Amino acid sequence: EDKVVQSPLSLVVHEGDTVTLNCSYEVTNFRSLLWYKQEKKAPTFLFMLTSSGIEKKSGRLSSILDKKELFSILNITATQTGDSAVYLCAVDLPNSGYALNFGKGTSLLVTP
Amino acid sequence: DVKVTQSSRYLVKRTGEKVFLECVQDMDHENMFWYRQDPGLGLRLIYFSYDVKMKEKGDIPEGYSVSREKKERFSLILESASTNQTSMYLCASSPSGRASNEQFFGPGTRLTVL
Numbered sequence: 001e002d003k004v005v006q007s008p009l010s011l012v013v014h015e016g017d018t019v020t021l022n023c024s025y026e027v028t029n030f031r032s033l034l035w036y037k038q039e040k041k042a043p044t045f046l047f048m049l050t051s052s053g054i055e056k057k058s059g060r061l062s063s064i065l066d067k068k069e070l071f072s073i074l075n076i077t078a079t080q081t082g083d084s085a086v087y088l089c090a091v092d093l094p095n096s097g098y099a100l101n102f103g104k105g106t107s108l109l110v111t112p
Numbered sequence: 113d114v115k116v117t118q119s120s121r122y123l124v125k126r127t128g129e130k131v132f133l134e135c136v137q138d139m140d141h142e143n144m145f146w147y148r149q150d151p152g153l154g155l156r157l158i159y160f161s162y163d164v165k166m167k168e169k170g171d172i173p174e175g176y177s178v179s180r181e182k183k184e185r186f187s188l189i190l191e192s193a194s195t196n197q198t199s200m201y202l203c204a205s206s207p208s209g210r211a212s213n214e215q216f217f218g219p220g221t222r223l224t225v226l
Binding site for chain 1: 116145147152153154155156157160168170171202213214215216217218219220
């Protein structure tokens, strides 16, 4: 049973579009939710969210966490072809030491 | 610049062989992790270690073992490789403590078992 569910699984948009990627989770008592970007190599860190309602921003990317409704979103505005990647959401689980439980990822393709 | 390195980018082995995947981090991190990544299944945790000589099973430890003799090195061992262990293997590390749970990933090893 998946504890972290990402949607959509894949997405194709045109350059300049805005996209919203979703991450819902079943774990209620966790320390942090993380977003990673993975191109054809190792995942690279984007955001770590620990508090509900506080938006984190980095350029055209932003993310927010809703601990009451158990979800997070990752927004990308004015998408570029370089944003094409798999975006991974992960939650650290209670009593798991420091391990992360990952969703299956959303594959984003930005076309020119 | 933080760095996690893995011994091989690509590896081809035969069924039944013993396989060692090595991971080294230079950030003095306490925690180290091994994941495998498969299409449609995402990243799944195999084993992790939060200190030298300590190890914990993840979600899919069957068929694998690990070794952490030194803080900077975490090895994944396939005692007798099987074709269903063909996968991308990712190593990661993170510092201990509640302040940060960001994990830093290595470049991955794509293992093919024939």
